[in-house]
Amino acid sequence: MKKFKYIKPKTIEEALGYLDENADEKKVIAGGTDLMVKLKNNKIDPDLIIDVSEIESLKGIYRKDGFIVIGAATTLTEIAESPLLKEYCPILPQAAASVGAAQIRNRGTIGGNVANASPSADTVPALVALGAEATLMSREQERKIALEEMYVGPGKTLIRPNELLTSLSFPEPKGSWGGVFFKLGKRKAQAISIVNGAVRITVDDSRNRLKDVHIAFGAVAPTVLRIREAEGSLMDREISCENIKKAAEIVKNKISPITDVRATAEYRREVSGNLFIQAMCDSLGQLGISISVQC
CATH class of the missing domain: 3.30.390.50 (CO dehydrogenase flavoprotein, C-terminal domain)
Structure with missing residues (x-):
C-alpha cells in the first residue's frame, strides 16, 4: 500500500476545496466499511482520502418543503431506527436494517451505501422505489440527479471527481x-x-x-x-x-x-x-x- 494524504475537513466548503485539488486519485470516506476493505486489499490506490465523518451538516433526517431529506453521512443504524422514516417510508428503515451486522450499520452511512454503486446495495432499491434524488455539490454548483439515473455500471456513477454527495431526498408519500x-x-x-x-x-x-x-x-x-x-x-x-x-x-x-x-x-x-x-x-x-x- 502506497502512502496517501489523509484529511478530515469540518465543513462541506472545506471538503469541496480538497476535492478540487489535483490529486490523481481521491476518495471520500465517512464510515469506511467498504472503502477500508478495498484499501487493505489493494483494490484502490488513492493519493488523497477525505474523511467527511465530522461534518455535522451532512448528518440528519428531516422534513423540508414536502420532501424527506437524509444527510449523506447519516448512519444506517440511524436510518433503521428513525421514527420519522418508520412513519412515512418504512421500506427504507427495513432496507437499512438488512445491511450487514450491527457494527457495520453503526459505522456505515447511507451516502457510502449509495455512492459505492454495488448492484446489490440494499438501501438503493428502497430509495429508487421512493423516487429519491441525490444532491451533489461542487465549488461551482449544486445539482440534483434522480438516483435511478446516477449509476452507469458496477462501482460507477455520474458523480464527478470534484463533487460531494451531500444528501438524498424524496417526496413525502401521500394517499393510501x-x-x-x-x-x-x-x-x-x-x-x-x-x-x-x-x-x-x-x-x-x-x-x-x-x-x-x-x-x-x-x-x-x-x-x-x-x-x-x-x-x-x-x-x-x-x-x-x-x-x-x-x-x-x-x-x-x-x-x-x-x-x-x-x-x-x-x-x-x-x-x-x-x-x-x-x-x-x-x-x-x-x-x-x-x-x-x-x-
Whole structure:
C-alpha cells in the first residue's frame, strides 16, 4: 500500500476545496466499511482520502418543503431506527436494517451505501422505489440527479471527481399507499443479496385500482433497476392476481442476472418473479386488500 494524504475537513466548503485539488486519485470516506476493505486489499490506490465523518451538516433526517431529506453521512443504524422514516417510508428503515451486522450499520452511512454503486446495495432499491434524488455539490454548483439515473455500471456513477454527495431526498408519500423491501440471501443475516428490491404502491379512492406503482430490483443487473414496464402494466388497472402475475413476467424478462458464487442467473430470474408477487400481496395487505400469493 502506497502512502496517501489523509484529511478530515469540518465543513462541506472545506471538503469541496480538497476535492478540487489535483490529486490523481481521491476518495471520500465517512464510515469506511467498504472503502477500508478495498484499501487493505489493494483494490484502490488513492493519493488523497477525505474523511467527511465530522461534518455535522451532512448528518440528519428531516422534513423540508414536502420532501424527506437524509444527510449523506447519516448512519444506517440511524436510518433503521428513525421514527420519522418508520412513519412515512418504512421500506427504507427495513432496507437499512438488512445491511450487514450491527457494527457495520453503526459505522456505515447511507451516502457510502449509495455512492459505492454495488448492484446489490440494499438501501438503493428502497430509495429508487421512493423516487429519491441525490444532491451533489461542487465549488461551482449544486445539482440534483434522480438516483435511478446516477449509476452507469458496477462501482460507477455520474458523480464527478470534484463533487460531494451531500444528501438524498424524496417526496413525502401521500394517499393510501403501501410498500415493502425484500431481500434473499444465502443466510438470514449478514448476507450479500442474491436478489433484493422494493415495491411502493398507491391505490385510488375506489381501492380497486392501482394509482401509482414503483418497482425496483437490485443484484439482478449491472445497476439497480426501476422496472417501469411492469409499473405501467399495473397502473390504472384493476387490482387482480392475473395482472400481478403478468407484471411478474415482465420483471423476469427485464432483469439481466448473472451466475456467481451465490446463485445462478436462472434461479435469480425465477425467484425475482416470486418475490415480486409476494411483495405486491404484502403491500396490498397493508391497505386491507387481500390477494393470495398462491392465486
